[in-house]
Amino acid sequence: MKLPYFPGCTLKQTAKNFEKSAMASARRIGIELVELPRWNCCGAVSSLTSDDIMHHVAPIRDLVRVQQMNDDGILNNEYRLVVLCSMCFNVLKRSNMLVTKDAETLNKINEFMDTEPDYEGTVEVKHFLEILRDEIGFDKIKEKIKKPLHGLKVSPYYGCTLLRPREIGIDDPEAPTIMDDFIKSLEATPVDNPYKSLCCGSYHTVGNAEVVAHRTYKIIEGARRNGADVIITSCPLCAFNLDNRQELTKKLHPDFEYMPILYFTQLMALAFGEEKEAGFDENFVNPVPLLEEKKLLKKVVSRGE
Amino acid sequence: MTEVIHIEKKNVKFLQKVVELSGEEVTMCEQCGICTTSCPMAEEMDVSPAGIMRAVQIGDESVVESKAIWFCASCFTCTVRCPRGIDLAKVTEALRQLTLRKNVDHIDLDEVKKESLPAIALVSALRKFTG
Amino acid sequence: MEGNKKMITIYIMGKAYKVPFGLTIMKAVEYAGYRFIRGAGCRAGFCGACATVYRKKGDYKFRTALACQTTAEDGMYLAQLPFVPANREEYNIENIDPDKNVLSEYYPEINRCVSCNTCTKSCPQELDVMDFIQAAIRGDYKKVSSLSFDCIQCGLCTARCPAEITHYHVAQLARRIYGKYYSPIPKHLEKRVGEIKKGKFDKEIERLKKMSVDELKKAYVKRKIERIPRGEVREE
Numbered sequence: 001m002k003l004p005y006f007p008g009c010t011l012k013q014t015a016k017n018f019e020k021s022a023m024a025s026a027r028r029i030g031i032e033l034v035e036l037p038r039w040n041c042c043g044a045v046s047s048l049t050s051d052d053i054m055h056h057v058a059p060i061r062d063l064v065r066v067q068q069m070n071d072d073g074i075l076n077n078e079y080r081l082v083v084l085c086s087m088c089f090n091v092l093k094r095s096n097m098l099v100t101k102d103a104e105t106l107n108k109i110n111e112f113m114d115t116e117p118d119y120e121g122t123v124e125v126k127h128f129l130e131i132l133r134d135e136i137g138f139d140k141i142k143e144k145i146k147k148p149l150h151g152l153k154v155s156p157y158y159g160c161t162l163l164r165p166r167e168i169g170i171d172d173p174e175a176p177t178i179m180d181d182f183i184k185s186l187e188a189t190p191v192d193n194p195y196k197s198l199c200c201g202s203y204h205t206v207g208n209a210e211v212v213a214h215r216t217y218k219i220i221e222g223a224r225r226n227g228a229d230v231i232i233t234s235c236p237l238c239a240f241n242l243d244n245r246q247e248l249t250k251k252l253h254p255d256f257e258y259m260p261i262l263y264f265t266q267l268m269a270l271a272f273g274e275e276k277e278a279g280f281d282e283n284f285v286n287p288v289p290l291l292e293e294k295k296l297l298k299k300v301v302s303r304g305e
Numbered sequence: 306m307t308e309v310i311h312i313e314k315k316n317v318k319f320l321q322k323v324v325e326l327s328g329e330e331v332t333m334c335e336q337c338g339i340c341t342t343s344c345p346m347a348e349e350m351d352v353s354p355a356g357i358m359r360a361v362q363i364g365d366e367s368v369v370e371s372k373a374i375w376f377c378a379s380c381f382t383c384t385v386r387c388p389r390g391i392d393l394a395k396v397t398e399a400l401r402q403l404t405l406r407k408n409v410d411h412i413d414l415d416e417v418k419k420e421s422l423p424a425i426a427l428v429s430a431l432r433k434f435t436g
Numbered sequence: 437m438e439g440n441k442k443m444i445t446i447y448i449m450g451k452a453y454k455v456p457f458g459l460t461i462m463k464a465v466e467y468a469g470y471r472f473i474r475g476a477g478c479r480a481g482f483c484g485a486c487a488t489v490y491r492k493k494g495d496y497k498f499r500t501a502l503a504c505q506t507t508a509e510d511g512m513y514l515a516q517l518p519f520v521p522a523n524r525e526e527y528n529i530e531n532i533d534p535d536k537n538v539l540s541e542y543y544p545e546i547n548r549c550v551s552c553n554t555c556t557k558s559c560p561q562e563l564d565v566m567d568f569i570q571a572a573i574r575g576d577y578k579k580v581s582s583l584s585f586d587c588i589q590c591g592l593c594t595a596r597c598p599a600e601i602t603h604y605h606v607a608q609l610a611r612r613i614y615g616k617y618y619s620p621i622p623k624h625l626e627k628r629v630g631e632i633k634k635g636k637f638d639k640e641i642e643r644l645k646k647m648s649v650d651e652l653k654k655a656y657v658k659r660k661i662e663r664i665p666r667g668e669v670r671e672e
Contacts, residue, residue: 009424012574013537040551040570044429045379048398050328054598055432058551087425115553164381165392173385199345199380206422206430207412211349211376237425417544421536424573427547435548 001135004066004081005033008088009041010236017279018236021269022084022128024277029136029144033082034074036065042091044237045203053108059095060109063123064116071117080124082131084265086235090161093125093168127162129178129234129264130170138185146273148187152294154267155191155223155231156180159238160199173197179232182264186271193231195222200241212241213248220246220259229290232264239263243284260287270296316364323361326399333389334358340383340393346376354383354393361396374400375411379433405436444510455508461501462486464508465516475518481505484588487517487560487595500558500592520591522602527609534617539572539580543606546572548599555593555603561586565593565603572606577618580610 011019026033039062047055062081069075083089099106100121110118132141156179163169163176171178176197180190198219201212219242223231233239243261250256260283269278275297280287291297324331340354341347347354350373360368368374377397384392405411411434417427442457446464453468462476477485486503493511503516525542532538540547546569555565564583571579584607593603631637647655 009428009570009574012576014423038567040566041424041428041547041549041573043432043550044425045432047432048379048392048395049326049402050395051326052402054550054552058549061551061553085425087429113553115557160378160380160382163385165384197382199378199382201345202378202380203426203429203433204376204378205426206417207434211346215345236423237429240423240426414544418541421541424537424540424547424575427540427544428573431544431548435545 001030002032002034002075003078003131004069004075005035006039006042006062006081006083006088006092007035008083008085008236010240011084015236015239015263015282017277017282018239018263018265019084021263021274021278022265024274025265025268025272026128028272028274029132029141031131031136034069036062036069037074039065042088042095044087044091046091046094053105053112056095056098056105057109057112059092060099060106060119061113061116062092063096063125064113064119066123067117067120079122080126080131082126082128084128084234086127086159086161087237089125089127090168096121096123096125097167127170127234129162129182132182132185133170133178138181141182141185142187145186145271147271147296149267149271149294149296150187152188152291152296153191153227153229154183154188155193155226155228156183156196157193157200157219157223157231157233157238157242158197159233159235160197160202162234163197179234179264183232183267186267188267188271191223191226191228193219193222193226193228195219200238202237202241205237205241205245209245209248210252213245213252216242216245216249217253217256220249221256224257224259228259229294230260230262230267230287232262232267234264236263246285258285260285260290262287310363312364315366319364319366320361322403323396323399326402327392327395329391329393329395331358331361331391331396333391334362334387335389337388339386339388343382343386344377345380345382346378349373349376354397357397357400358391358393361400369400369403373397375434377401401433405434408436410435444508446508446510447513449515450513457508457510459508460504461488461490461506461508461512461514462503465503465514472516475516476504479504482588484590487520487590487592488514489517489592489595490514500560500596502560502590505560517591517595520595522591522594522605524602524605525609529612529616532613532616534577534613537575538613539575539577539606539610542609543572543602545599545601546606549573549601550599552598554596554598555601558592558596560590560592561588563587568607568610569601569603572610577610577614580607581614581619584608584611 007019023033040058042059042062043055066079066081083092158176158179163171163173166173183190195218201215204211239261246258266278288297292299336355336359338355344354352371352373357368357373374397379394381394384394443454444457445452445454448465448468455464455467459467475486477483481502481504488501488503490499491513549569551566553566559565563586568580568583587604587607589604
């Protein structure tokens with residue numbers, strides 16, 4: 001299955017390992033993710049005011065690229081756009097919903113983008129987890145994994161943009177299961193967390209990191225109290241906040257203990273035996289000692305030992 | 306004690322402006338407070354989410370000066386839970402826009418320059434906090 | 437003279453002037469009696485000093501151009517942009533950590549890009565400006581460098597940008613980082629720098645320094661220019 005794919009800026013910048021692990025895992029289940037040949041930043045957050053059309057231009061411009069890939073023969077009648085980042089997914093889907101429902105706004109955007117072909121509203125924006133659940137099936141993934149993650153207790157952190165608002169989210173916003181099912185398909189043990197969809201503080205990490213650190217404390221402690229070894233997330237901003245802000249969290253809450261945070265595709269790559277592609281060394285809190293202890297990674301003995 | 310609220314023309318005008326910008330029927334709010342109990346940022350706020358809604362309803366423009374509207378992280382928890390179907394995230398966005406559209410930033414870019422941050426953080430913060 | 441030539445009407449800051457057809461905007465403005473004190477340089481499309489904006493009668497588009505490279509047309513409403521205010525960050529290229537998101541650190545406003553494409557449409561060099569700003573957000577120095585290579589820093593993109601980005605400064609920093617930390621060192625340049633440092637040209641420089649302006653001018657006209665025959669590549 002050849003699907004068009006939108007990476008988003010962060011997966012090309014500070015979180016290259018999230019993308020690499022996704023690509024490697026996708027290949028193992030017969031999905032070829034074809035990056036849009038040309039794309040721009042979606043805006044990360046949607047404009048929410050009724051009169052602001054300008055900020056919907058960026059996401060719609062990206063959707064035009066999917067049409068062009070079909071027109072150029074790169075894709076054969078494939079309009080499902082796969083997104084790995086939850087924030088990009090949310091923004092692209094919201095703008096797409098807006099213009100497919102509102103012909104006047106679509107027309108205005110098309111008129112404004114006078115250097116592009118018109119967007120025809122044909123693209124379907126899909127989060128990679130949706131593809132795994134609905135197109136591949138979690139039971140099929142379970143059959144194909146090389147290294148079952150037995151004994152690893154994983155707490156899914158859903159965050160905001162994968163679930164809310166309801167018309168955009170890919171699961172029940174109050175009782176989501178998709179990441180729990182994903183964890184089970186890799187034969188790890190899902191662990192509940194009362195704060196699994198509590199906002200991590202999002203963009204407050206710029207200029208007010210303490211606000212984030214307090215929430216990081218709450219979220220990680222919530223997972224730990226339920227016995228989790230590790231947390232997974234589907235949003236690169238949540239990943240940054242939960243992972244890189246642990247240093248500040250420790251400063252503000254001395255009783256806090258570090259916990260590794262993985263992107264869901266890193267966990268997947270591990271289960272597919274693609275640990276080299278997972279890029280664990282790029283995470284802020286090193287997950288390697290945990291994974292070695294759980295016998296999911298071979299211990300590399302250095303020559304000095 | 307009963308408090309008497311005088312709603313004048315300018316208050317109505319403010320309410321109408323927020324309704325227009327947000328596209329949300331703010332007057333539908335019945336002050337149940339579910340938004341406040343759901344809000345992950347409520348503890349940082351000087352006005353609760355329900356309080357913000359009340360202020361808009363009575364046309365109290367001072368809410369634009371509150372810290373609370375800037376603490377909203379657009380997480381949409383209140384949006385999902387509001388029994389009257391109001392998208393509160395749109396209301397706080399409208400209130401922030403009233404300042405940002407005057408070309409006034411809420412963050413200082415010189416402060417931002419002090420740390421190497423991922424694009425997703427910078428893009429979202431600058432969208433929300435700069436005009 | 438005017439009788440033989442087709443005359444056109446242009447409007448300079450709102451005032452109508454009749455000028456001969458076929459002049460560049462710069463020459464037409466000068467013909468009308470204005471003198472460029474700032475906002476004019478090489479007059480050959482290289483220096484980027486003569487950024488100009490205009491509208492044509494009956495056309496809603498707000499257009500941009502280099503005044504020395506664009507022919508004045510009948511009904512043009514003209515205004516010169518003598519200078520585009522744009523802050524350039526101070527940095528020491530030696531002390532930069534290229535593994536960090538340097539472009540975002542020095543110019544965080546690039547993250548305000550709304551992909552409106554106005555910059556690309558305003559570029560007189562026809563560069564994909566929006567695309568190199570997008571590459572800058574991703575920290576892709578190589579892409580920024582190659583897409584912005586022909587930038588002449590006229591500032592028109594910067595003047596038009598609704599996100600208040602200073603595209604040309606961002607691109608210049610990217611090219612400097614790419615040149616310093618990523619692109620291979622050109623051997624002929626390394627060799628020549630070595631020669632300079634060893635003092636191979638000291639005598640010649642001293643001789644030039646002592647020349648009068650007139651002698652210098654003569655020497656400049658007579659100078660030998662090294663020509664590389666077509667199809668040949670300079671040995672590195």
